[in-house]
Amino acid sequence: MRLVFAGTPEPAVPSLRRLIESDKHEVVAVVTRPDAVRGRGRKVTRSPIGQLADEHGIPVFTPRKPSEPDFVEALTELAPDCCPVVAYGALLPERVLDIPRHGWINLHFSLLPAWRGAAPVQAAILAGDEYTGASTFRIEKGLDTGPVFGTLTEKIAISDTSGTLLERLAESGAHLLESTLDGVESGVVQAVPQSMDGISYAPKVEQEDGQLRWDQPALAIARRSRAVTPAPGAWTEFEGMRLKLGPVEMVEESLPERAIDVRKTGVYIGTATTAVRLTQVQPPGKRMMPALDWARGARLAPGAVVA
Template sequence: MNIVFAGTPAFAVPALHALIASGHSPCAVYTQPDRPAGRGRKLMASPVKQLAADYGIPVLQPESLKGPEELGRLRELAPDLMVVVAYGLILPTPILAVPRLGCVNIHASLLPRWRGAAPIQRAILAGDPETGVTLMRIEPRLDAGPMLAKRNCPIAGDDTAATLHDRLAGLGAEMLIELLPELEAGGLPGETQDEALVTYAEKIEKSEARIDWRQNAAQIDRRVRAFNPWPVAETTLEGTVLRIWAAQALDTPLDAAPGTAVAASKNFDVACGQGTLRILEIQPPGKRRMSAADFLNAHPIDGKRLGT
């Protein structure tokens, strides 16, 4: 097949790499324009662009796919199929009509649950026992197209957004390669999504990272895991912001007000609205991530109150 690939972040890289390795190297790759990144705010190519460049695949980076110019450029490529993975731009209806076999998308949830921008983080925050990936046909409405296939993935008690991201990205790539022959033959009938079961994974806002110690320990633990590696759960100690990278929920309560810290061997515990959160890895301002034990060596914390 003549395939066009559209994707931008690291989540899309395994799918593109799998296409190349399987002998279905795309004739062109669409990715978002280079964006400023890092402390120096230098323009940075997307992970998908970097991989495409390594293999000499032509890269297209329009700001938008609206308008006759982009439509004409895609028609010139004459794609049989367009594979989309976390591209980040809306595909207008005329664009969707160009590929002979249509446009398919790998989405990081078991649709219709968690349509939208942050399905991995929202699944962890909600305490879902499992998630997965869905291969769907793209329609104009967000993540609402017919489902072609799904692969399930359990969410472990220590999974972070980072670890789950990597597993789902690999699972989606495997599913795509397995189903390419059926896509080419037109043998994948779509299953209509049940609108009554739809939930939306709203974009993560940095303000959500602030820990409320009045919540129960399990809720706070999920917040820590869902926001690793971004925006990273945080609290305050005597006016200083501390980022919490790893923690563990304990059922044992502390006889103290929510937010009160109690030293516990190599770690330290914090009283919650219900239960206790054991802090395992923390980051003071301007410092590297460190174990709770290393933090305690320089910052006696027993009896102090975190948060406001």
Template sequence: MSLRLAFMGTPGFAAASLAEIAGAGHEIAAVYTQPERPRGRGQASVKTPVHQLAGQLGLPVFTPESFRDEDVLAAFEALELDAACVVAYGQILPQRALDAPRLGCLNLHASLLPRWRGAAPIQRAIMAGDEITGVQIMQMEAGLDTGPVLMSETVPIHDTDTAGSLHDRLMVTGAQLWPRTLAALERGSLSARPQAEEGVTYARKITREEARIDWTRPAGEVADAIRGLSPFPGAWFELQAPRGPVRVKVHFAAPERGEGTPGEVLDERLLIACGRGAVRLTRLQREGRGVMEAEEFLRGTPVPPGLQLG
């Protein structure tokens, strides 16, 4: 037997889950994703990664602007689903939608709940210096990522991880969790574990101003912030250039020994003083250019010792 499902998701992280669920042989009655949006310099409308994959799989796709519209809810209820699988959909589902499938709505979240509920769990885990994270599938409730956990897998965070590399590992691990979860759901053998009441943290959305590097922080915290913001939106500083300040993004840095005024360049290879210790900048991106290793960056953009970074 197989379950009759709807899949709800938008980015590439969600598309990996859709591929695994489809490969497990379940009936996907509908795929919901965000509408096409203008992208790039030409502002051409682009389908989401989930929409593109669903098209390749021959699945029916729906792109409602709001899941609170009566027609949208009525059509969703009419699908007579066993369950809905939700991964980074981008819309809050009203209670009526959560109640429509026979077995409810299941959501894949990229953290070990209740730590890092919310929009940016991958970035926040690295930025906070966490050594471990994971993926969990939970039963959805009206609250923000508050539902009981059905299936869980832990993932270590390495010193070399960026938000990009950790995202890719969690995407694969999370996608592989779906067939096991749905098989157990079909057998009726899933057990729901309520989330702990202590240890709740919120992964609020990253702001552009927050991404500016604060050199007064200890070196380890500066390096974690840089890794957690790479590749997007990118931690940044201002470099004084002959034609005025230039914004430079840093995509990787590592703590080292060093002393100086926070933001001071300590040597010719981009060792920068922090509030305590220093960080070595190893991968950078000047405004309007591609990402470069430090050696290549310095050939085109001199950063001499004694310079103060903003």
């Protein structure tokens, strides 16, 4: 099939790469979000999907909105058979959805109808789900409501962050997306309407969602720290500064809420239940470092607490 691939961030790269290498399909163009300021250097750069397309000489479209007349006209002229989508990051208007004869097929990183929305992997970890997965479905007007072609499951490890889990799902999901497109082309795969039971939503994770609340149980704090790693990152306040934190680990010992205890074995903070151990700390203007290195440099006073 003639494909126009839509995607933006790194998790979409395995899918585009696999379709470029496919013997059954031809990626005739790519749609991605406009170049933006990214990274510590704050330079205007192409999205990961745009960069991969450039490397293979594939035309790239970067409309600010997919409803722009010039983009709609260009897509119509390309006459794609299907438009696969992975984390594109913009809503598609109905007139654009109607252009490819097989529609737009999205790879979504959850077991639909669970965790519809922008941050399904973070939501699954935060909720303490034992399993998650990926689904391919036909995009329609509603938010991730379209009929499903196929799914895969993935166990969530106790040490998983959203970064490590999404990395695995991006690779396995690329296989699922390719097999879905193969099946759509041959006519052997049919989309099935989503169940009306088990619907849940995963809104975009904002920076404020990374704040760890020490009056919560250690389990909830640990889950949140893993869910927001690597982005937007877990954090807490200490002496008027915002400290970025790596994932925290639960321990069996207890400490008063918010109390910091520095030992040879690590840096511990009290919660509503048992304490947690910090793994890494990033003070303002510095790089992430082992928690003990931070504590030694900070020269914490007796009775120090986090906010």
